[in-house]
Amino acid sequence: MTTFAELGVDQDIVEALAVKGIVDAFPIQEQTIPLGLPGQDIIGQAKTGTGKTFGFGIPVVQRLGPTPAPGVQALIVVPTRELCVQVYEDMDMLTSGRPTSVVAIYGGKAYEGQIDQLKAGAQIVVGTPGRLIDLNNQRLLDLSHATEVVLDEADKMLDLGFLPDIEKIFSKVPAVRHTQLFSATMPGPIVALARRFMSNPIHIRATDPDEGLTQANINHLVYRAHSLDKDEVIARILQAEGRGKTVIFTRTKRAAQRLSDELGDRGFNTASVHGDMSQEARERSMAGFKAGKKDVLIATDVAARGIDVDDVTHVINHTIPDDEKTYLHRAGRTGRAGKTGIAVTFVDWEDLHKWALINRALEFGQPEPVETYSSSPHLFSDLDIPAGTKGRIVTAPKTQAVRVQPERAADAAAEVETNGQAPRRRRRRRGGDAERVGSTFEPVEGAGSSTSEQNGASDDGARSTEGGGTHDGGGKEHHDGKPAPRRRRRRRGGSGGGSAPAGGAAVGA
DNA sequence: AAAAAAG
Known part of the structure; x- marks a missing residue:
């Protein structure tokens, strides 16, 4: 491990980082900071949650000098408003020990505050493209002296x-400048395109x-979803022992809103973020989720990139x-800064080709x-990563799934309605839903073991598969009839384990 | 095709 001071980072920045408990540099920081400080153009690529922001941010701050003159000298462009706020906060933290000031320029907000900060002489601008161009057109944002330019999530910015x-x-911006492009993903054609904007x-x-x-x-866990059953399965995941915060991604804004309402009705502590919401509501959601007041975030791909929230255990x-x-990028909302996480993906029938591509x-x-x-919630509570399976697919444990009993599902639903805050709306077709939960399933015998074998057979032997199947195969307490969660119920800390009968056969690739 | 990004 290298310290930031050893990389040539100024003392005030070292101290600002230390206040946040950040002492050792991550590999991407070790590699890019010494190059960025003297002004080398960089395409920086590192996996999600491994510290890219400081990798470009620290050189930007230091290259402006300890007491920079007023006026925009650095521009950091990001693809979403929420990421803009986050990167702004990081840059503001890095500059806390010096007079350098930072401003966030993004849409959906009043112009006034942003313009005031520009007029006050902010040196570092973090922004989204639309509002940046808007203010530039209005001659309220002068970019002609921005000799430090960064594209965060660069491949997205160049699509x-x-x-x-x-x-x-x-x-x-000036033709002679320092340009840095960072992302976890950098396809070859994008790298080629990027070179147009960079020098060597x-x-x-x-x-x-x-x-x-x-x-x-x-x-990673991948399942082909019974579409009528998906809400139920997700509700079961949210009841997993050891679950911290969870981010749920949908394809459309409407689906995000519907699922958010549905899970809210079921008593979960949800927030949502998507482009049909007011910017104020979006920021309220993000703040509530980051602060832990909400522990389930339902989002479109607006939250897929860059968003950094502590203790997200499930995507x-x-x-x-x-x-x-x-x-x-979606999966990368968990497993950040060395922590472990689990990504569960449901594949609809019509999307099987997409899975083939990703696979x-x-x-x-x-x-x-x-x-x-939905009757096998234990499938989703595995936060422990068996040896030899890091970053790989983990499949169902060798336990027998048990069907949800309709009457007990109804009991659980009733409990939700009678505890604490009333649901925003009544569930439709209550009885029918419960009935369907039970009747949708095919026979479940061997659900776990057969899939494990199937997957094991796919192992080409290139990677070790030891360490799987170490679990008790029990966990009866979670198999069915588990009451719906109470409002404000918190499940914190720990990494699965405990009562979670998680685990399973690991599959190499 | 959807989502994002100015209003």
């Missing part, structure tokens, strides 16, 4: 949706060549993402998603 804006922004960039990949493509601290893909890059691209070596049943 078709953003590229015209980015080209516009690059046309407004060096491409840093802070990854162990022996590692897979996925983040080692995250385990759930309610709908499978479109490609492997989005998969990595191949990420080298999971999982031929078919496993069937899922």
